[in-house]
Amino acid sequence: MRVTDLTLGCLVILAGIAIFISAIDFTVIPGQSYGAGTMPRAIAFATVGTGIFLTVKALLAKGRFGLELEEWVFNRGSLLRIGMILALIVFYIAGAPILGFAPTAFLILIVAMLVLGTRPLIAVPVSLVATVAIQQSFGKLLLVPLPRSDFLPFLW
Amino acid sequence: MKKTALLGTVFALTLAGGAFAQDSYPERPITMIVPWGAGGGTDAVGRIIASQLQQELGVPVNVVNRTGGSGVVGHSAIANAEPDGYTIGVMTIEIDMMHWQGLTDLTYEDFDILAMVNTDPGGIMVSADSEWDSVESFLESVKAEPAGTYTASGTGQGGIWHVGMAGWLLSEDLPANQITFVPSQGAAPGITDMVAGGVDMIPSSLAEGRSMIDAERVRPLATMSAERQEAFPDVPTLAETTGSDWTVAVWRTIAGPDGLPDNVRDTLVNALETAYNSEEYQSFMNERGFGLRWAGPEEATQIVAEDDEAFGEVMREAGLAAE
Amino acid sequence: MTILIEAAALVFQPQVILVILASAAFGMFVGAIPGLTATMATALLVPVTFFMDPVPAIASIVTATAMAIFAGDIPGTLLRMPGTPASAAYVQDAYAMTRKGNSEGALGASLVFSAIGGIFGTIVLMTSSPVLADIALKFSSFEYFWLVVMGLSCAVFVSPGSPARGLISLFIGLFAATVGIDNPAGVPRYTFGSIELYAGVQFIPAMIGLFAVSEILRSVLNRTEMPAVQSGGGGIFKQQIANIVKYPFQVVRGSALGTAIGALPGAGADIAAWISYAISKKFSREPEKFGSGHVEGLVESGASNNAAMSGAWIPALVFGIPGDSITAIVIGVLYIKGINPGPMVFINDPQMIYAVFIVFLLANIMMLPLGWLAIKGAGTILSIPQRTLMPIILLFCIVGSFAINNSPFGIVLMLIFGIVGFLMEENDIPIAPAILGLVLGPMLEQNFVTSMIKSQGSFIAFFERPIAAGLGIATLAIWCIPLLLMLVARRGKASDDI
Numbered sequence: 001m002r003v004t005d006l007t008l009g010c011l012v013i014l015a016g017i018a019i020f021i022s023a024i025d026f027t028v029i030p031g032q033s034y035g036a037g038t039m040p041r042a043i044a045f046a047t048v049g050t051g052i053f054l055t056v057k058a059l060l061a062k063g064r065f066g067l068e069l070e071e072w073v074f075n076r077g078s079l080l081r082i083g084m085i086l087a088l089i090v091f092y093i094a095g096a097p098i099l100g101f102a103p104t105a106f107l108i109l110i111v112a113m114l115v116l117g118t119r120p121l122i123a124v125p126v127s128l129v130a131t132v133a134i135q136q137s138f139g140k141l142l143l144v145p146l147p148r149s150d151f152l153p154f155l156w
Numbered sequence: 157m158k159k160t161a162l163l164g165t166v167f168a169l170t171l172a173g174g175a176f177a178q179d180s181y182p183e184r185p186i187t188m189i190v191p192w193g194a195g196g197g198t199d200a201v202g203r204i205i206a207s208q209l210q211q212e213l214g215v216p217v218n219v220v221n222r223t224g225g226s227g228v229v230g231h232s233a234i235a236n237a238e239p240d241g242y243t244i245g246v247m248t249i250e251i252d253m254m255h256w257q258g259l260t261d262l263t264y265e266d267f268d269i270l271a272m273v274n275t276d277p278g279g280i281m282v283s284a285d286s287e288w289d290s291v292e293s294f295l296e297s298v299k300a301e302p303a304g305t306y307t308a309s310g311t312g313q314g315g316i317w318h319v320g321m322a323g324w325l326l327s328e329d330l331p332a333n334q335i336t337f338v339p340s341q342g343a344a345p346g347i348t349d350m351v352a353g354g355v356d357m358i359p360s361s362l363a364e365g366r367s368m369i370d371a372e373r374v375r376p377l378a379t380m381s382a383e384r385q386e387a388f389p390d391v392p393t394l395a396e397t398t399g400s401d402w403t404v405a406v407w408r409t410i411a412g413p414d415g416l417p418d419n420v421r422d423t424l425v426n427a428l429e430t431a432y433n434s435e436e437y438q439s440f441m442n443e444r445g446f447g448l449r450w451a452g453p454e455e456a457t458q459i460v461a462e463d464d465e466a467f468g469e470v471m472r473e474a475g476l477a478a479e
Numbered sequence: 480m481t482i483l484i485e486a487a488a489l490v491f492q493p494q495v496i497l498v499i500l501a502s503a504a505f506g507m508f509v510g511a512i513p514g515l516t517a518t519m520a521t522a523l524l525v526p527v528t529f530f531m532d533p534v535p536a537i538a539s540i541v542t543a544t545a546m547a548i549f550a551g552d553i554p555g556t557l558l559r560m561p562g563t564p565a566s567a568a569y570v571q572d573a574y575a576m577t578r579k580g581n582s583e584g585a586l587g588a589s590l591v592f593s594a595i596g597g598i599f600g601t602i603v604l605m606t607s608s609p610v611l612a613d614i615a616l617k618f619s620s621f622e623y624f625w626l627v628v629m630g631l632s633c634a635v636f637v638s639p640g641s642p643a644r645g646l647i648s649l650f651i652g653l654f655a656a657t658v659g660i661d662n663p664a665g666v667p668r669y670t671f672g673s674i675e676l677y678a679g680v681q682f683i684p685a686m687i688g689l690f691a692v693s694e695i696l697r698s699v700l701n702r703t704e705m706p707a708v709q710s711g712g713g714g715i716f717k718q719q720i721a722n723i724v725k726y727p728f729q730v731v732r733g734s735a736l737g738t739a740i741g742a743l744p745g746a747g748a749d750i751a752a753w754i755s756y757a758i759s760k761k762f763s764r765e766p767e768k769f770g771s772g773h774v775e776g777l778v779e780s781g782a783s784n785n786a787a788m789s790g791a792w793i794p795a796l797v798f799g800i801p802g803d804s805i806t807a808i809v810i811g812v813l814y815i816k817g818i819n820p821g822p823m824v825f826i827n828d829p830q831m832i833y834a835v836f837i838v839f840l841l842a843n844i845m846m847l848p849l850g851w852l853a854i855k856g857a858g859t860i861l862s863i864p865q866r867t868l869m870p871i872i873l874l875f876c877i878v879g880s881f882a883i884n885n886s887p888f889g890i891v892l893m894l895i896f897g898i899v900g901f902l903m904e905e906n907d908i909p910i911a912p913a914i915l916g917l918v919l920g921p922m923l924e925q926n927f928v929t930s931m932i933k934s935q936g937s938f939i940a941f942f943e944r945p946i947a948a949g950l951g952i953a954t955l956a957i958w959c960i961p962l963l964l965m966l967v968a969r970r971g972k973a974s975d976d977i
Contacts, residue, residue, distance in 0.1 A: 001905050008906065012647055019654060027666055029313055029339070034931045035664035039924040043653050050646045057643075072700050081699040085873065089692075089894045092877050093887055105874055112870035116699060122867065130871050134878060142509070142523055143218045144882040145187055193804070200811045203525060220885045221522070224678020225660050229884075232674045259660065259667065260674070307933060313665035338929045339663040341921075344800055348744055354619035354933065367799025367821040373616070444814045 001073060006063040009055030016047030084115050100149025101139070106131040181241055181420050185216040189237075189245035191230020193223045197364070197446065201274055201408050202246040204440050208431030213423070226250065226312060228260050235266040239413040241420035244270070247411040249316050252464040256471045257314050258478025264460045267411040268421060271428045272451035272459060274441065275407040276361035277381030278320040279391070283350050284375045291378045291397045294357070295328060304336045310346035310360040313339040314476045319467055320380060320404035321359040322474035324394070327402035332474035347374060361406060362388050363445040380404050387445045407449065407463075409456050425453060486833035489534045490841065498535040499542045499841065503849050506543030510550030510562060511853065515879055516683065517547035517563070518804045525808060533816035534834050540812065541835070542842040544805050545597060548748075548788060549850055552589040552781075553857045556582055558872065560691040564682070564918045565752035565784045567690070567911045568776075571639060575772030582861065583854060587715035588722060588777045590850040592730060596782030597843035599734035600741065600789025604796075605836045609825075611742045611790075612797035618743055620933065621941055624926040625950035626743070627919050630750035631912070632957045633757035638909035639770045642961075648908050651899070652916020653923070655680045661921060663928040675888040682917045684880035684892040689910045691876050692897025695869050697904070715851055722778055729759055729779040737783030741790025747803040748787035749918055755783035757957075789839065796820050796832065 003011065019040055026037035072078040088108045096104045109127035114120065138144040186209070190202040199221065206217040222230035227250040237243035247267055255263050280291055288294040298306055311317040318339075322332035338355055340346040343364035350358050351373050358365065358374075362385065368374040369388075376391045380403050384393060394400040410428055412421075431437060432450050441448050451459060471477040489495075502524065509520040520543045528536035551562025556573040566589075576585035603611070618626075635645035659679025660667040670676040723730065733755045740751040759779035760769045769776050791802025799820035801807035813820055818828055825832055860868065880889040900910055934940030942948040 001902065003906060008647075022669070026668060027664065029664045029932070032336075032932050033936055034928050036662055036666035036668055038928050038931065039662070039920075040654070040657050040668070042927075043650055043657070046646070047650045047654075050643055050650070054643050078700050082696055085692075085696060085699060086894065086898070088873065089877065089890065089897075093890050093894075097887070105877075108877075109870045109874060112873060113867055116866035116869065118864070118867045126867060126871075130874065134874060137508075138878055138882065142515075142519075142882070143216075144878070145218065145220055145885055146878070146881070193807075197811075200814070222884060222886065224681070224884070225674070226665060226677075228660070229674060229678045233886075257665065259665075259677075309929075312661075313663060315665075336932065338932050339665065339925075340929070341661075341925060345744070348616065348800055349619050349929075351616050352619040352622075354929075367819065370819070370821045371798055373798070440814070443819070 001070065002068045004063055004066045004068065005054060005058035005061070007065050007067070009051050009053075009058050010065075012051030012054060013048055014051075016044045016049075016051055019047060020044035081115065084112065088112055096147045099147075100152065101146040102131055102135050102149050102152055104147075105134065181417075181423055182213050182215045184242065185218055186213070186241070187237075187243045188217055188219050189230055189234050189243065190219055190221050191223065191227045191234070191246065191248065191250075193221060197444070198246055198248055198408060200440075200444070201446070204437055205246075205273060205410060205428070205431050208434050208437060209424075209427050212427040212430050226254065226259065226315075228254055228262070231262055232260065234411065235262055235413050237413045239268070239415040239417075241412060241416055241424060244410060244412040244424065247409045249406045249408075249463065252460065252467050253314065253316065253319060253471065256468050256477040264457070264464060266414050268414050268416045269409050269411045269453055269457045269460060270421065270424050271432070271453065272407050272409045272449060272456035273428070273432055273437075274446055275405040275449040276363050276447045277379050277385065277403065277405040278317060278324075278359055279362040279365070279379045280324075280377040281347070281350075281358045281360070281362065281365050281369070281374050282356065282377060283353070284373050285351075285353075286356065286375070288377065289375065291392075291394065294377060295398055298334055299330065303331060303334045306334075306357065307336045307338050307355040308357040308359055309338040309340045309349055309355040310343045310358040310364075311340065313337070314471070315339075316404070316406050317343070317359045317361075319470055319474070319476065321357075322476070323404060323466075323470040324359070324380060324400060324402045326470065326473060327400040328398060332470075350374070362391065363447070366445045385447065387442075387447075405447075407459065409460065421453070482829050482833055485830040486837055489830060489834040490538070490837045495535045495538055498531070498539050499838070499845065502539035502543040503546050503842070503845060506546030507550045507849060507853050509543070510547030511553045511857070512875055512879060515547075515562075515882065517544040517551070518808075519883070520544060520547045521805050521808045525812060528812050533813075533818060533831065534838070536812055536816060537809065537835050538838040538842075540805075540809055541838050542845070544788065545593075545785070545842045545846055546849065548785060549590055549593045549846060550853060552593075553586065553853065554691075556585045556589065557857060557860055558691070559694050560872075561686075563748070564686065564914050565748040565780075565787075567686075567914055568634075568637075568752040568756040568780050568784075570690075570911070571770045572773055572777050575770070576774070577861075579772050581772075582858065583715050584718045584774065585777065586850075586854045586857070587719050588774050589781050590847065590854065591716065591719040591722075592733075592778050592781040593785040594843045594846050594850075595730055596734045596737055596784065596786035597789055597846070598840060599731075599782070600738045600786035601836060601839040601843065603738045604789055604792055604839070605833075608793040608797050611739070611793050615742050615744065615794050616798070617946060619944070619947075620926040620930045621944055621947035622950060623743075623922065624930055624941065625947055625954050626740075626750060627923045627926065629950060629954045629957065630753050631915060631919060631923070632954060633753045634912045634915045636957065636961070637753070637757045637760055637769070638912055640907050640909050644906075644908045645912050648903065648910065648912040649916045651903075652913035652918075653920045655685065655913075656917050656920025657924070663925055675886065678884065679921075680892060680917060681883055681889060682914065683883040684889040685896045685917055686914050687876045687880050688893040688896025688898075689900035689903075689914060691872065692893060693900030693904060693910070695873055695876075696897065696901045698865055698869055715854055716847075722774060726775055726778050729775060730782050732758065733779035733782035734786040737786030738790040740783075741787030741802060742793040744791075744794045744800045744802050747791060748784050749915065751787040751790075752780045752784040753915060756780040785843075792839075796824065796835075 023037045023040035028035035113123035139146045188206045190199050192198040203219050206219050210217040222233045234245035251264050282288050318337050325334050343360040346358050362376050365374050378394050379391050506520050509515045552566050555561035555566045555570040559574040561567040561570040573585040638645045658669045660677050737751040756776045759776045760766050791806050794800040794802050795806040880893040942951050
């Protein structure tokens with residue numbers, strides 16, 4: 001999923017302008033000429049400059065607008081696997097506070113492994129061991145307050 | 157009959173497990189939220205208190221740093237926790253300032269304050285290379301030159317030492333911006349900048365400048381407290397020198413979310429008092445030059461409330477408060 | 480001499496040695512996991528050190544951090560998931576070496592030159608810390624401003640691809656760094672009313688997202704398998720002896736620069752590693768090989784990275800000023816143990832300070848055998864099929880992103896930056912400048928805005944102080960020389976045409 005140089009240049013210019021507009025309302029430090037807006041504005045100017053450079057260069061090379069799509073975009077398997085990884089992260093964010101760390105983690109591991117093609121005979125024990133190992137090492141040894149599962153008190 | 161009642165009670169207890177848990181508080185690890193980064197003063201105080209509480213209460217007390225957002229993030233995490241006594245935290249003076257700045261609606265009233273365990277008065281420090289050897293001479297220079305000639309640093313914009321400096325200048329009948337305040341990310345970078353010649357004065361606590369004072373790179377001119385500090389007996393108070401009655405001090409309190417059950421609060425306050433009086437805590441605070449101060453729940457809440465009002469006034473006058 | 484013997488007696492005790500070994504294993508474990516950092520290892524050790532004597536307490540922290548920093552190179556080298564912004568400087572080369580089957584050579588170089596850099600830094604620390612600390616105290620916001628700009632410029636120019644794309648990456652990082660209220664004005668920016676965003680974009684979750692999650696996404700896309708480990712060139716250490724013979728000057732230059740930059744409070748290993756990598760490329764006889772699995776840059780910036788870690792102790796011990804987040808924590812521990820950092824400590828407790836120095840040397844020497852074990856063990860990671868390994872790494876990423884501030888919001892950040900990183904790579908935009916921009920953005924803004932306030936808007940003030948002027952001119956030269964060379968080349972071509 002690749003945009004052409006000309007598109008990239010124009011996108012960068014637009015981003016720079018957007019940053020500048022967003023920074024207009026930032027107040028200065030009372031009694032000073034500088035403050036919250038100074039840095040975003042400086043970034044905005046530099047961004048626009050870079051965008052112009054890219055655009056001009058692309059125009060000189062007779063570039064066109066457009067989006068180049070590689071093979072994987074049309075491959076259902078690839079899209080499924082990428083979507084699954086992203087969905088599993090979302091599942092953790094939503095599920096862990098309810099289910100607790102251990103069940104959520106186990107589900108993520110087992111689903112990801114099976115979808116990616118690990119045989120169940122390997123995926124189940126590996127997921128189980130990895131979940132307990134991570135839960136114990138982080139939760140107990142490193143004292144990270146992972147979400148608790150009240151129905152699995154022996155883990156804590 | 158009696159037996160059945162007893163059995164019934166046991167049965168009910170077992171069933172209701174969770175609801176009765178508070179009777180045997182604490183029965184699982186306690187989380188202590190520190191709104192500032194690991195390694196800082198607040199973190200150190202939080203950790204040493206936690207280790208003492210752990211001995212006292214018999215369950216692990218885990219320190220969790222929730223940093224960022226000038227303390228807003230960590231304080232919100234404490235206030236929004238379940239008021240069951242399993243989440244407490246270190247509440248710092250910023251709670252009395254951030255709502256005036258319009259950063260949050262959170263005030264000290266959203267907390268159950270358990271105890272105050274430390275205070276440190278502000279001070280006036282200049283570089284050892286500077287011409288000033290007393291507050292009077294420094295104040296003279298500040299008065300003689302136009303506003304903005306001199307600069308100070310030592311905390312973020314609208315931070316405690318900024319407010320402290322503004323309050324001092326106002327008490328000397330000077331405008332709050334007579335000295336330009338250059339925001340920094342804390343006392344240490346501010347002091348380094350002053351020694352490098354970047355700014356003229358640091359209004360932070362003398363404890364924060366201690367190693368540089370010992371190294372004779374920094375000269376302490378005054379303490380903004382009613383009495384001299386034990387750790388710095390040669391440094392005069394403002395009242396002794398310029399006659400200003402302005403005082404300011406940072407404090408650290410241990411607090412939980414508002415609405416802790418009574419038995420939980422009592423258990424925690426008792427344990428905190430023991431922790432405060434422990435040999436470890438006392439010697440640690442002395443070593444670091446941190447001021448020791450104990451106040452129970454009522455007294456601590458009163459101090460916090462008074463500061464809240466006083467800071468609101470200064471911040472409005474200095475133009476630091478949000479409209 | 481008697482002081483040294485007394486100091487050695489404090490260190491060479493069974494209990495202390497045991498503590499050092501245990502902390503080494505702990506540091507190795509924490510550092511090797513993507514997303515867990517040396518700073519975190521230190522923070523986790525603090526409560527434990529409360530119950531130790533001063534020497535083992537310091538020893539445990541020193542050893543654990545030294546190990547964690549090296550171990551951070553392991554996921555970087557094997558999986559292209561660097562553990563620190565500093566190791567992102569040379570991850571391209573290290574990973575390319577892994578793809579060629581020489582992961583042991585890459586990790587060996589990290590290990591050996593980390594140790595050499597660390598020992599070099601320690602020797603400087605022992606012999607000349609007061610002098611260096613004095614120089615460090617001459618740095619005000621103007622000098623720091625230029626130093627940060629210089630580090631960022633190096634990142635833009637050494638990254639693969641065109642400088643314009645490097646700049647885009649840098650601006651993404653700098654812009655992300657403006658989120659939150661930890662800016663000089665204390666005003667919330669781009670927070671959209673979210674309390675979590677007040678804290679800004681924390682760089683660890685962002686780094687895990689940009690490097691690790693995007694790498695996971697790519698791997699499930701293409702399902703490539705890693706090449707097996709080949710002992711290219713015989714033995715982990717044997718290759719490194721050849722490297723020392725081949726690049727002696729680079730090692731010394733990297734170590735010296737790392738120590739110097741590390742001694743500046745707040746600058747640290749991140750800037751040092753990047754500037755060293757850039758210098759190495761600039762003065763190399765084979766600059767075209769950089770980025771394709773060439774060990775030279777790894778040698779120099781690896782040494783620089785660990786030398787900076789030692790350098791950070793200079794202002795910490797002499798003035799009690801933390802050089803980085805690790806020394807900030809250690810200063811706290813020193814106070815608890817009744818050792819007050821400052822010039823007096825060299826007079827009051829000299830045997831204690833020398834004991835700390837001996838621990839430094841010991842930690843760096845012990846790193847070699849322990850690191851060897853870790854490298855041998857880590858090699859087995861490559862033999863796990865990706866379909867089983869990647870889900871486990873995903874879980875580590877999630878936990879690491881959560882653990883840095885104990886907040887689920889870290890995972891949200893990781894997810895967002897994972898997608899951003901994936902799209903950036905698809906468009907040949909290098910990721911590393913974005914990370915450095917994110918890490919150094921607050922420092923850049925702080926020093927830029929305070930300098931502008933102090934100078935009342937005059938740019939001349941940025942060149943008025945001698946050190947600032949020198950750094951400023953050097954930074955401008957980084958930008959102007961390539962442009963001039965381009966012009967000269969064009970002019971030369973034009974005259975040829977005539």
